[in-house]
Amino acid sequence: MPEKTVERQANSSFGPSRRFCVAPMMDWTTSHYRYLARQLSRHALLYTEMVTTGALIHGDTARFLRHHPAEYPLALQLGGSNPQELAHCAALAEQYGFDEVNLNVGCPSDRVQNNMIGACLMAHPDKVAEGVRAMVAATSLPVTVKHRIGINGRESWEDLCEFIEKVSEAGCQTFIVHARIAVLEGLSPKENRDIPPLKYDWVYHLKARYPHLEIIINGGIRTFDECRDHLEHTDGVMLGREAYHNPWLLAGVDAEFFGQPGPAQSRHDVLRAVLPFIQDELDRGVYLSHISRHLMGLFHGQPGGRQFRRYLSENAHRPGSGIEVIEQAMARVPEPSEASILQAITPA
Structure with missing residues (x-):
């Protein structure tokens, strides 16, 4: 197992900083993607699948x-009950050597539901609390929960608050x-990632209430504009698909959200x-194709980016x-000029 090569970025008593996180995504946030992401941002908290x-x-x-040791700070997401x-x-x-252990209470797939994993656990806050309590007793790492604001049939504000209160009491x-x-x-x-409407105000109200x-x-x-707006009301933001399909977005994270220069120049x-x-x-x-698929978005929107993707698609396998x-x-x-590099790492 790897040795730690960077210090944890502390966020008061909560463990590593979660001001900007990259979401756990099945088949996407593999070690190969995470190594790439870490060349773009030293401080974004990364999550495993x-x-x-x-x-x-x-x-x-x-x-x-x-x-890889370069992936820290890094959280492990677990599925189970x-x-x-x-x-x-x-x-x-x-x-x-992980920096955090996270429990998945948000995945809606039938396969995990049948094993009492993921979003179906929103209907069983006592069971989630029991699992969290056991995890807290077993490790000194921060134990966190990723969840939805509800599930069909249990989607009221009162249901959500009951879930938060029981699980927080467990540690x-x-x-x-x-x-x-x-x-x-x-x-x-x-x-489920697109059709149910987003209710950001519910998350804001959670922070106000707790x-x-x-x-x-x-x-x-x-x-980043959306991130800034959300950070007016919450402690951190987590991006998923955008951080994967357009990884260069991460090149501006350290300067924008952590006040530190990022490692990426181009x-x-x-x-x-x-x-x-x-x-x-x-x-x-x-196999090269198992690695190269995570590089496809690096030149997103750039001259030659389409040729880059096509060449990889036709040859990596x-x-x-x-x-x-x-x-x-x-x-x-084409290699960019120095001026265009500076402009590119200051995203909106």
């Missing part, structure tokens, strides 16, 4: 928890709130910084593809 307690306990634990299993996995999170002090309900029957997970808790807002956030420099990591992964037997495919794809994008 959701890992079920069953996978960690009965599967290849080291493979599921493997990450059995208190003993959650406690065991929370202890593993600390053993493997959770940080709630990451996706400002939509989840519809557990009739909508796909994708539709000022002693840390409230992070999530759902549909795309721009997209080309970022990609060059990732090349040794890619080579190490190839040497481990990872070929047998024996190596680092030269990345270099040849990058050569299709």
